[in-house]
Amino acid sequence: MSSKYRRIACSFIAIEAVALTLSLGAARAEDQAPIVMKISTPTIHDIPDTYARNLGAALEKDSGGRIKVEVYPASQLGAIPRQIEGTQFGAIQCEVVPPEFMSGLDPRFGVLASPGLVDSQQHGQRLAGDPAVRNLMLSLGADKGLHGVGLFMAEPSDVVTKNPIRHLEDFKGKKLRIFASPFQSMAFQLLGVTPVAMSLGDVLPAIQQGAIDGAVTGMGPIANMHFVDTAKFVTMTNQPSIFIIAEVNAKWYEALPKDLQQLVDKDAAEQAIAINPIAIDLRGKTEVNYASSGGEEIKLPAAEQASMMKTLASVGADVSKSSPALAAAYKIVTDAATRTRQTASQ
Numbered sequence: 052m053s054s055k056y057r058r059i060a061c062s063f064i065a066i067e068a069v070a071l072t073l074s075l076g077a078a079r080a081e082d083q084a085p086i087v088m089k090i091s092t093p094t095i096h097d098i099p100d101t102y103a104r105n106l107g108a109a110l111e112k113d114s115g116g117r118i119k120v121e122v123y124p125a126s127q128l129g130a131i132p133r134q135i136e137g138t139q140f141g142a143i144q145c146e147v148v149p150p151e152f153m154s155g156l157d158p159r160f161g162v163l164a165s166p167g168l169v170d171s172q173q174h175g176q177r178l179a180g181d182p183a184v185r186n187l188m189l190s191l192g193a194d195k196g197l198h199g200v201g202l203f204m205a206e207p208s209d210v211v212t213k214n215p216i217r218h219l220e221d222f223k224g225k226k227l228r229i230f231a232s233p234f235q236s237m238a239f240q241l242l243g244v245t246p247v248a249m250s251l252g253d254v255l256p257a258i259q260q261g262a263i264d265g266a267v268t269g270m271g272p273i274a275n276m277h278f279v280d281t282a283k284f285v286t287m288t289n290q291p292s293i294f295i296i297a298e299v300n301a302k303w304y305e306a307l308p309k310d311l312q313q314l315v316d317k318d319a320a321e322q323a324i325a326i327n328p329i330a331i332d333l334r335g336k337t338e339v340n341y342a343s344s345g346g347e348e349i350k351l352p353a354a355e356q357a358s359m360m361k362t363l364a365s366v367g368a369d370v371s372k373s374s375p376a377l378a379a380a381y382k383i384v385t386d387a388a389t390r391t392r393q394t395a396s397q
Contacts, residue, residue: 085119086307088299091128091137092147093251097271098205098333099147099295100124102326106145106201106297109318114311130250139196141300147201150188150296151232152250156195158373159380161232163188163294165367167360168388172334175204175292176327177391184387187380188296198304200319201297203326206334207289211273212265213258215284215347219355228254228266233373235267235291238366242359258282269293274337279346286349288356290363297323 088110090103100122107120128134128143131152137143151161163184169175178184179202189199216222223243229235231248239246247263254266259281272278273285297319304312342348351359371381 085117086311088118088120088144088303089123089128089142090120090145090147091123091126091134091143093124093126093131093134094272094275095125096275097124097269097337098326098330101329101333102201102203102295102297102322103145103147105325106319106322109322110314113314113318117311118314126250126252130252132250138298138300141196141302143300144303145200145297145299147295147297149230149293150191150202151230151235153192153296153298154232156197157191158233158377159187159191160296161234162367162371162377162380162384164230164232164234164291165370165381165384166234166238166291166363168367168384169204169292170392172204172206172292172331174388174391175207175294176330178384178388179203179294180324181387181391183383187383192298193301196301197298198301199296199298200316201295201323203295203323203330205293205295205330206269206271208267208269208291208293209273210265210267210286210288211278211282212284212286213282214264215349216265216286217349217351219351219359225264226262228257228263228268230267233370234366237370238291238363239267241362241366255281270334270337270341273346274341274344279341279344283346284349285341285346286351288351288359290360 088107090107092099092103094100103122103124107122110118110120126134128137131148134143134146134148135153138146151164154161169178185202188202192199210216210227212225216225219242226245226247227239228249229239229246236246236248249257249266251268251272254268255276255278257263258265265282270285299315304315307315338348350356367381367385371378
């Protein structure tokens with residue numbers, strides 16, 4: 052073969068090699084595995100895991116499948132402390148939990164558990180949507196490996212017990228599970244209760260074994276986790292309110308392409324608003340379901356409910372005195388609670 056034809060043949064080979072490289076590169080890009088996002092929550096068939104599923108559906112749709120979401124409800128990835136640690140260190144990409152369980156990371160995570168902060172589920176939802184409150188709460192885990200993306204109120208909390216609490220006097224001497232927050236521990240100590248901080252997944256076995264007399268929790272877990280078989284009485288204190296925060300692992304978030312970072316922030320914030328009417332509907336349904344399954348829902352006499360709220364009125368201010376940072380955070384949320392309460396009356 053002449054040198055001329057050898058040069059032509061080599062040129063064709065080079066062109067084919069480049070074309071093959073480009074086609075393989077395109078195929079690899081098309082076949083690239085989606086980014087997995089595990090979302091963990093302690094509840095099942097309830098407000099927090101509904102938010103997680105809705106967020107997952109929005110992210111998968113809006114990312115065009117570049118993010119694949121796996122939702123693990125009912126503490127499948129561990130009790131709440133393990134979910135928090137898993138999200139901090141990257142084994143879990145997102146947790147959807149009450150913020151006060153992260154009070155050990157930063158006491159300011161507990162401020163929304165202050166009793167008497169809001170008057171209703173709707174008021175709490177407005178408070179969670181207040182820009183000052185949202186900016187405060189979502190910024191707290193920044194130095195602990197977390198990036199806050201969503202905040203909303205789930206429902207008021209109530210007290211489920213084996214034996215009925217019909218009057219304030221009945222609280223005295225009871226050992227009750229609380230969320231891990233000094234705002235809750237001080238509040239129930241004032242009612243004569245021995246408070247025991249405990250994750251949701253451990254509550255029902257503890258009641259069954261007699262380790263505790265009952266628990267502070269929402270109607271969602273009470274109804275959906277079949278507490279009625281063990282503890283059929285629910286005292287509807289409506290205090291304190293249960294807020295939920297969505298946190299993602301900071302390193303995972305920072306490794307995302309910029310457009311996907313923006314998408315995670317946007318969809319999480321939008322779903323925190325979209326969950327509000329769903330939360331109100333689910334709260335009403337769980338009350339009906341629990342009563343129809345044989346549970347008894349008790350309201351304290353009006354005068355005793357008012358007396359309880361008067362007793363608990365100083366808890367927020369007293370707990371927040373422990374540090375200037377906590378006091379400043381408490382002022383942010385109480386100022387916002389006043390603003391949103393005034394809006395409701397106008």
